[in-house]
Amino acid sequence: METADPFQTNHTNPDTGEIITEPLPFLFAIEGVCVAFFTLELIVRFAFCPDKCRFFITMETIIDIVACVPFYVDAIKKLSGNDSTAGNDFLSFLRIVRVFRIFKLARHLSGLQVLVHTLRASAKELLLLIIFMGLGVLISSSLVYYAERWASQPDDRNDFDNIPVGFWWAVVTMTTVGYGDRVPRTWLGMIVGAVTAIIGVLTLALPVPVIVNNFALYYTHAQARQKLPKKRKRVLVGAADALKTQSAQFMSSSISGYSTQSTNEGDNASIHSDELPLRTG
Structure with missing residues (x-):
């Protein structure tokens, strides 16, 4: 939008007399809010990333950093009162990198995943x-x-x-x-x-035709995976009662085992007592 004439404003540099074209202030404010959100996201991802060194060499991180740098450079120039147009074209070109953020949606959109696998x-x-x-x-x-x-x-x-x-x-x-x-x-x-x-x-x-066949294959596979029933997560409902039941079963099995063992010992003792008179006789 900032490249369209209705969203641009012109002013003259008092020192050099150069006409400077800039976007309207509200566009800069909207961009600031968006860049602040992406910067916060970048900081949170870095804080919870297990491998800090590898974090900065991933393509996703490089795209985010390069896309945020032009705004901060413009903000520093505005705060310092520098109206020089040197480097503005290069910074504007770097803003194009923000378009590549759409590839983040590939993890949520099956169509983009199919396209990537096909290529x-x-x-x-x-x-x-x-x-x-x-x-x-x-x-x-x-x-x-x-x-x-x-x-x-x-x-x-x-x-x-x-x-x-x-x-x-x-x-x-x-x-x-x-x-x-x-x-x-x-x-x-x-x-x-x-x-x-x-x-x-x-x-x-x-x-x-080979590319079309690959696309049809991956698309059919993606549609079949979406139609499969999702695995239900097991939720512990009444876990305390389940533990009580399990402990009661364990206690009953141990008591029955002990009673069986005592009964067997009593039977063995009675047999030995019956054999004693025969031996004395």
Whole structure:
């Protein structure tokens, strides 16, 4: 929002006479509240992190720190009264890093998790696609450059002054976008353009089914996991009564064991007393 004209204000630096464009004050206040929240979250995560050294080298922490630094630098400049615009573009660029915080939602959204797993599983196919596209762009840009150079007349307009300019045209043509800012104007260049478009369609169509199959596989697996019944947590309801019951059962078993042992000892004693008269006789 701060890049839109309705949310910007202009003032002149009295020392240099330079016109400085800044966002409205309420946007700075809203950003301060958000950055304070993220800073507090960062401090709490650091306090409860078991490995302090590894905490600062994780990608999530680096993104949070880089996203919070521009606000504090702006706040220090405002408090010190420094209206210099040096480094403002770089700090504004660092604010783009805040967009990557959306990847934190991956742990809560199954769709993002499926997308990440699909890209990981399809790494070889994506690399193959990039290699094929690179070769096609290099060959097509070279061919269209020489085709336009050979077949055109001296007074004809030529959009391809060099081969690197043809890279952009080849990418746009192979991806079937077709902006039309640079086009071949000779019959030989048009033939090269038609062949480039066909090759681009075939190049994109080859690895895409593999990526789609991987996405369907992980998506089906994620949906099946969501439909599984969740495990119920065992809650100790009436734990004191359960302990009393267990102790009562233990006491009763010990008493019954003791009574059985005493009965067996009494029987053995009676047998020995019966045998004594026989031996004396």
